[in-house]
Amino acid sequence: MRGPIRREERRERTLLKLLENTLSYVVYFSAILAILQEFNIDVKGLVAGAGVLGLAVGFGAQSLVKDVISGFFILFEDQFSVGDYVKIGTAEGMVEEIGLRTTKLKNFTGEIFILPNGTISQVVNYSMKNSLAIVM
Secondary structure, rough: OOOOHHHHHHHHHHHHHHHHHHHHHHHHHHHEEEHHHHHOOOOHHHHHHEEEEEEEHHHHHHHHHHHHHHHHHHHOOOOOOOOEEEEEEEHHHEEEOOOOOEEEEOOOOEEEEEEEEHHHHOOOOOOOOOOOOOOO
């Protein structure tokens, strides 16, 4: 309770951002299909072809699949959330955004680090528990 942000709030903010991104992709895809239908283009064949093409691309894009699976487990296990101060490899800063494919960190100088989730192997999360500041 003494921490800056409770775990439930962090998790809620992170999942809301992910839901917002997912919803926007679904809306864009649905809008494109609706526009194509208005121009009397058969979208059934297009959707079936996209499924086959997606399968072929999936085999070729194994790193993308690795990034998405890693991103899912980062969110599922609540390793870090939006607003946490973390160190991932050599990148250190505040988590700005977590997606299924990438994580964005912003350091104190304003630089943005964009890290593919599949490359994240070790995380130091400074926001999980209360920290101790030593001033000399």
